[in-house]
Amino acid sequence: MTIYSFERLPSTQKWLVEKVASGEVKPPCAVITELQTEGVGSRGSRWIGRRGNFFASVALPATMLPSDLPLGATSIYFAFLMKKTVQKAGSSAWLKWPNDLYLEDRKIGGCITAKKGGNMIVGIGVNMVDAPRGFGVLDIKTTPMELLETFLENLKNPPSWKQIFSNYRLEFEKSKNYCTHAGDETLQLRDAVLQNDGSLMIGKRRVVSSR
Template identity: 70%
Template sequence: MRIYSFEKLPSTQRWLIEKIGEKAVEPPCAVVTEWQTDGIGSRESRWIGRPGNFFASIALPESYLPDDLPLPSASIYFAFLMKTTLKERGSATWVKWPNDLYLEGRKIGGCITMKKGRTVVVGIGVNIVDAPRNFGVLDIEISSSELLESFLENVEEAPSWKQIFSNFRLEFENSKKFRIHDGRESVDLRKAVLQNDGSLLIGKRRVVSLR
């Protein structure tokens, strides 16, 4: 997989989507930067990046994804793959539904996914050296290049959704300490029932991944 590396970019996600549209890059490929100044977060929010943290986006043809992966839950899938990558290095990171990376009660990163034609573009950010106020920092030492290499190895193995989801379900109880905003209202996750496709059932309402 070809990797494009930069010292500084406004957004790895926007750069990769733009280059795919221009046919200037060919998936599968990835882009990583040492500093991201205007990253994309969930629900069109900004992910504020500090220099030295991990900022990357990966473009994958749909054919590279597991056959059983529900695309609306791709953020859960890739966030959990990142959590798995960090756990292999000794981190206690966990995934808060649907796409946030947490250490105890503080967010240290997150994952977003977007479609561009038949390509899925996965954006991942992790605070590995520094964090804004009220956010956390990764509990292990690892460089951006090491983290990307290890993460891509796990992505290329393409474990099934069933395999990823069975593990994610076990730690979903951690998410129930939180509330989320689904674009309409604040939702208490204590009332949520996790469905097999990664969506939530809250009363009679189904809530799918926020990104």
């Protein structure tokens, strides 16, 4: 898989979306940058970038995705794959529903996805060396490029959604101490029930990840 590397970009996600749309790059491919100045986080928020942290995006043809992967569960799927990637290297990170990587009670990163035509664009950010106040830093020693290469290696034979979900179902219990957002509304997860497609039932309300 081709990896495009930069010293500085406003956003790896925006760069890859634009380049794939224009035909300048062909999926599967990835982009990584040492410094990101206008990163996109959950719900369109700004992901603050510090040099040395992990800023990368991956473009995959939809044909490379597991056939049983629900579209609404893609952020869970890829965020969990990244969690497994760092966990295999010794990290204690866990995944808060639907796409936030946590270390104990502090967020250290996250994943956003966007389907563009026949491709899935996956953006991932992880604090590796520095973090804003209130956030955490990854608890293993590696480099951004090593982390990306290991993540991409895991995508060569991606697990099914059923395999991912069976593991994540147990970890989801940790998310019940937190909240999530639906539009401008904040929802407590303590009584949420995880569904087979990755969505939640909170009371009589179904909540779907839109990231």
